[in-house]
Amino acid sequence: MHAQHSSITKQEVVLCSHCDEPALAGITSRIDSSKVFCCAGCRTVYEVLNDIGLDEYYQIKERAGVIKRRAPVQLSEQKYLFLDHDSFHEEYAYKKNQTLSMDFYLEGIHCLACLWLIEKLPELVEFVINAKLDMEKSIVSVTILEQKDAKFSTVARELSQLGYKPHPLQKNQSTIELKQSEERSYLLKTGIAAAGASNVMIYAVSNYAGASDSYASIFNMLSIAFAIPVLSYSALPFYQNAIRSLRNRVVSIDLPISIALIAGAFYGAWNVLNGVHENYFDSLTTLVFLLLLSRYFLKKIQEKALSSRDFSYFYLGDSVRRIESLKNRKVQEIHPNFVSKNDYLLIAPGDFIPADSIVIEGESYINNSLFSGESRPTKLELGQFVFAGTQNISNEILIQVKKTREETRVGQILKSVEDGWKTKAPIVLYVDKIARFFMFTIFVLVAILFAKEAYTESLSSGFEAALTLLIVTCPCALALATPLAFTRSLEIAASAGAIIKNDSVLQKLSEVQNIFFDKTGTLTVGQLALKRIDTCSDSSHSLADVLLSLTRSSTHPKSRAITQYFESRFAKILNRSNYLETPGKGVSADIFGSTYSIDRDRVFENDKMIATLSFEDQVRTDSYQSIKSIKDGGYHISLLSGDHSQVCKEIALQVGIEKEHIYSEVSPESKNAIIRNQHKSMMVGDGANDAIALSQAHVGVAVLGAMDISLKAADIYMSEPGIARIGDILTLGKETMYVIKRNLAFSLIYNLATIIGVFAGIITPLIGAIIMPISSLTVLASTYIGTKKMRSLWR
Amino acid sequence: MEIILVLLPISILLGLFFIGGFVWMTKKGQYDDLETPKFKMLLEDKIKNIAPKENQK
Structure with missing residues (x-):
C-alpha cells in the first residue's frame, strides 16, 4: 500500500505498529510515543482500539505470529449510506424478531486476531447484537437491532476503519438453505457409512477369527442389521447416479458399484439365511464409506476454490452515485446492483464504471486494461460508449446506463468463465475412457465366467464366481486415483x-x-518511487513544498510517488490556484505568483526548467x-x-x-x-x-x-x-501427475491381477473381500503420502 | 464366552448412542463451519497477562 523509498529503507526500516508496513511518515501515537505508524489511519485504529480497551488485539496478533495487517481505508461520512435504504434491506437484510442481519464478505481476513476483533463488534457499536465470522469463507454475519439510529452504514464504516473492506452479500435464502441441507445430508451419509462399516468389520473379524457356529450366525445377523442403513441410505447417491447414467445411456463408474452393492447384499443375505458364513457386508460397507469420504473431500476442496466466483461483482466498486434526472441533480448513493437501465450516474476519477453506458457529460481518460490489456489511459469523449469494469481516471463524468449486470460485456465474459470452471483435465477424460472400456470388459467377463461355471459346475457356484469378479474388479481404486490426487x-x-x-x-x-x-x-513492487532529483536552477520557494503542493491531489502514479516522498519528509503544503491536470502530460498550478508545472519528468517555474526527476520501480x-x-x-x-x-x-x-x-x-x-x-x-x-x-x-x-x-x-x-x-x-x-500415474498403474495392475486370479480360481470371495478395500486404501495412502517435495510444500 | 451376550447389546447401544449424537449434531449445524471454531477456543481466556512469545514478529 505504501511505497518503499529506495533511498531510506536501506538504512532504517521502522514498521508501522498497526499494519507492519514501513512507517516512513514518522507519525507517532498520541498515547504512547514509542509506537510509530505509516499513516494517520493506522494511528487512528491503534488509538480507537486502545480507547475502548481492545489493545489486546496487538498481543493476539503477535502470538498468532502474523504480520501484514491491512492498512485502513480513508472514508467519507457519505460512504456506505446506501446500506440503509429500505429497498436495499429488502434484497440484502434478513428480518427476524425486531432484528436485522446482513452478510458481508470481508477483504483482509487473515487470522485469529481478525476473528477476535470482528467478533468484538458488539462492543464497538452499541446497537450491534451479534457478529459472527466464518473464516473459511471470510463472511461475517452482523445482526443489529431494528431501531431508528441503528444503521448498517455505521457498521460498514466501522469495519473498514478496522482495516477490513466490507462487501454486502445479496441474500439468497433458498439456495443457501438448499446447499446447507445437501451438505449436511452428505455428511450424515458418510458418517453413518463409517459407523456401519466399522461395526460390521468387528463382526466380520470375529467370524474370520473362527467364531463358533452359533455366535457366527448372531454376528452375521448383526452385520446385516448394520449394513442395511449403509447400503440403502448412505449408498443412495450411487444408485441415483447409476439410474441417471442408464437413462442417458452412458456407462458411469457408479453403475458397476451399484450392481456390486445390490447383488452382493442380496447374495450375502441369502448366504446368511442358508447358514453359509461368507458374506460381503464388510467390504461393501467399507467401499461405500471410502467412496463417500473421498467424494466429500473432493467436494469440499472444489468449493473452496470455486467460492471466488460468487463475488464476481467486485469490479463494480462499492457504491455509485446516481442523480435523479438531468434537471434535478439530487445525488443518491446506491449499490451497483441497483443500477438500472437509463439511470444517470456520476463517476468520479478513480471510480469503476458499473454498467455499460454512454457518456452524457464531460470528457476523461479511462483505464481500459480489462479489455485491451493495455495499461495506458485511453481518451473518452462525449457520446462514447464505455464498458463496465473500466476505470475512470482523470475527470468526473456523467453517464447514462445502457446495459446492466449479465448483459454487460464483462458480465458475458464472467459467465463464460463459470462454464470454463467445469473443464476436466485431459488425464481425467483419458481415465474415464479406460474405465468405460474396463467396465464393459468386466461385464463381458462376468457373463463368460457365469456361463462357464454354471455349465461346468453348478448355478450357485457360477453366481458366486460372477459376483466375486464383480466385487473384486470394481474399479473404485481407478475411480479414486485421479480425483483424489x-x-x-x-x-x-x-x-x-x-x-x-x-x-x-x-x-x-x-x-x-x-x-x-x-x-x-x-x-x-509495481509502484514507482522517486529516486533522484536533479536541480538545475534555484526556485523562489522550497522545491520540496512546491512539488508536494503540486502533486498532492493527483492520482497519477508519479504524482503519488512525489507526494509520498515529500510527505514523509514533512514538506509543507502551499496555497495554489489554477490547478490543472493534463492526462499524459502533467500538472500545473500557480503558487505565490509563479506558475509551476511538472511536464513528465521535468519541473518548470514560469517556463524555466528548474529540476528533473527520476523514478524507479523497485525489484x-x-x-x-x-x-x-x-x-x-x-x-x-x-x-x-x-x-x-x-x-x-x-x-x-x-x-x-x-x-x-x-x-x-x-x-x-x-x-x-x-x-x-x-x-x-x-x-x-x-x-x-x-x-x-x-x-x-x-x-x-x-x-x-x-x-x-x-x-x-x-x-x-x-x-x-x-x-x-x-x-x-x-x-x-x-509431482501431482507423478502420483496420479503411480495410482493408475497400481489400480490397473491390481485389477488385471485379480481378474486372472478369479479365472484361475485362486481368489475366493473371502480373499476378494479382503483385497478390495485394501486396494482403495493403498491408493488413498499413496496419494496422501504423495512425494517428499509435496509434503514439504504442505507444511 | 457367554459374556459376549452381555457385551454385545452394550456395544450396540453405545454405537447407536454415538450415531444418534452424530445425527443430532449434524442436523443442528455443528459441522457447517469447520474452520472458525478451532481458532475460537484460543480466545476464551483473557490473555492480557500472558507475555507474547519472543522471537516472533
Missing part, C-alpha cells in the same frame, strides 16, 4: 496461496517448459532467489515487458535473467504472438494488464489484480504478491 494438490496449492482454477491446470503445469515474466508488479527482494530456483528446475525463463529496453535490461540484470531472453517494448498484441509461438509456455503477470497474454499462454498465472477478473484470463491466481511460490507450484504440477 488432484483434490489434494489443489488443497496444497490453496494453502500455499495459489488458487488453481481446475484440474486441467495442474496437468498443464507439469508440461510447462518456457516461463515468461512480466516486469511491473511481478518482478518489481522485489525475493525475485532473484525465486528466479534462480526456477532456473535450477530446468525451465527457460524470459522477461516480457512493454517498457523501454534500458529499464528492462536493468531489471533483468538484477533478477538474473539473461540479456538474450529479454523482450522489451512489446505491445500487448505482440506479447500474444510471442507466447503463442512458444511451445508449452507459462506467463506470469498482472491479472488486468496482461489479461490477453495470460489467456493465450498454456498456463497463465496472475500475481496482481482482483481475483475474479484475473481468474477470467489466468489459470492460477496467487493471493500473495511476488513470484516466490511459482517454483513450488511448478513442482506441485509435476
